[in-house]
Amino acid sequence: MLGVLGGMGPMATVDFMRKLVEATPASRDQDHPGALVLQASDIPDRTRAILAGGPDPLPAMVAGLRRLEAAGATRIAIPCNTAHHWHGALQARTALPILHIVDAVAEALFVRGYRSGSIGVLATGGTLKAGIYSGRLARHGFTCVAPIDQDAVMRAIRLVKAGRVAEAGAILRNQARGLIAAGCGRVILACTEIPLALSASDEGFGDGLLDATQALAQACVSGAGAPERLVA
Amino acid sequence: MLGVLGGMGPMATVDFMRKLVEATPASRDQDHPGALVLQASDIPDRTRAILAGGPDPLPAMVAGLRRLEAAGATRIAIPCNTAHHWHGALQARTALPILHIVDAVAEALFVRGYRSGSIGVLATGGTLKAGIYSGRLARHGFTCVAPIDQDAVMRAIRLVKAGRVAEAGAILRNQARGLIAAGCGRVILACTEIPLALSASDEGFGDGLLDATQALAQACVSGAGAPERLVA
Numbered sequence: 138m139l140g141v142l143g144g145m146g147p148m149a150t151v152d153f154m155r156k157l158v159e160a161t162p163a164s165r166d167q168d169h170p171g172a173l174v175l176q177a178s179d180i181p182d183r184t185r186a187i188l189a190g191g192p193d194p195l196p197a198m199v200a201g202l203r204r205l206e207a208a209g210a211t212r213i214a215i216p217c218n219t220a221h222h223w224h225g226a227l228q229a230r231t232a233l234p235i236l237h238i239v240d241a242v243a244e245a246l247f248v249r250g251y252r253s254g255s256i257g258v259l260a261t262g263g264t265l266k267a268g269i270y271s272g273r274l275a276r277h278g279f280t281c282v283a284p285i286d287q288d289a290v291m292r293a294i295r296l297v298k299a300g301r302v303a304e305a306g307a308i309l310r311n312q313a314r315g316l317i318a319a320g321c322g323r324v325i326l327a328c329t330e331i332p333l334a335l336s337a338s339d340e341g342f343g344d345g346l347l348d349a350t351q352a353l354a355q356a357c358v359s360g361a362g363a364p365e366r367l368v369a
Numbered sequence: 370m371l372g373v374l375g376g377m378g379p380m381a382t383v384d385f386m387r388k389l390v391e392a393t394p395a396s397r398d399q400d401h402p403g404a405l406v407l408q409a410s411d412i413p414d415r416t417r418a419i420l421a422g423g424p425d426p427l428p429a430m431v432a433g434l435r436r437l438e439a440a441g442a443t444r445i446a447i448p449c450n451t452a453h454h455w456h457g458a459l460q461a462r463t464a465l466p467i468l469h470i471v472d473a474v475a476e477a478l479f480v481r482g483y484r485s486g487s488i489g490v491l492a493t494g495g496t497l498k499a500g501i502y503s504g505r506l507a508r509h510g511f512t513c514v515a516p517i518d519q520d521a522v523m524r525a526i527r528l529v530k531a532g533r534v535a536e537a538g539a540i541l542r543n544q545a546r547g548l549i550a551a552g553c554g555r556v557i558l559a560c561t562e563i564p565l566a567l568s569a570s571d572e573g574f575g576d577g578l579l580d581a582t583q584a585l586a587q588a589c590v591s592g593a594g595a596p597e598r599l600v601a
Contacts, residue, residue, distance in 0.1 A: 146398040147390045151383060154408070158379045164531040165414075166378040172408040173436065176386075178401045204405065208440035299396040 140210025144177035145217035149329035153216035156354035183219035184263030241356035257316030257324035372442025376409035377449035381561035385448035388586035415451035416495030473588035489548030489556035
């Protein structure tokens, strides 16, 4: 059974759950795979830990992992991009396989025939600073590009967490357009708050946007997420 | 920590989780209470068990309860109206308090100043046959009224489970109008699939519709759900 270490933030986890259900071909309740979702509320801010030496979120994430193990989870997904800075540390503390959201994104890029070039990354400052996308995608021939105004992206993410989605959407659309104008063939919505304000199917972007939350949901459903060629 | 025995159906549980987050006043992740959500996929059809002697869902529900207990839940909510037919049997098997969705609905009716009269119940045939609403609401002076065409309601609920939401919405709007025309002061959306197709804020109904999913979410947030005066 899939265990979801969520709550980072809570509405982003709900968005992930919805995409998980939508990615499952089913016409009745019993066609769906089971899942166990922790809306953890006590995990310190991931970006603050990476950028400003804030409280370490790892102990609370490990505690959440233990709850999911106790309830019978057999594999883990984490619908928070920045939390993947601790992916290795978490994986070292559990026998359960933990999917990696960047592998799911790489798989989605491959499936859509996009195999090299510049990729824009709309993400938290923590995700960018920690190189969560740039390191893992560079191995596959992609070059990651940061937004022109990262402070604006961070402001938008905080607006989403406070429920001010329309304001956030305008900021994010503007930054996405800037990345495309700078030559990025694809822009990853690489913070799980972002698709709450800017959908990958938003008008005017064609197939330019790729939703990391959706990619992770798809990887969970297809049982993939860490194909050999991607983590080699 | 709130434990949610969900998956009946999976998208209804997602809807409940969204309403739970929305009902919580918060501006950052850490303001939210934690929750643990089981998307159980192996619980047999509740309505079929009540109406047609189908497989008993109780053992799978108890197994789900045990997972939530193991993970550290301290109280339980079940975002499925029909499943409340087994509320007493489940409560007898756990020390954790299980909120009752009809108590949450009664509380919502009281809060809105609606204290007696006829109440329409849009629900599964199982919920109606088992008297889940009629018995519990009668004690508070309400008379429950079934839809004119219950087969149509059941067809709409199955359409929602299959993702055919627009077709379902048209059927449900029609049945809701019929109940109001028959003198019901309020119509309860008393199956968690229904608000996916017909929102309580749907135009043309004023404050005539009450969403049981939302009432349960509100009860979870306010820590209420089984106030003394409602279960006496």
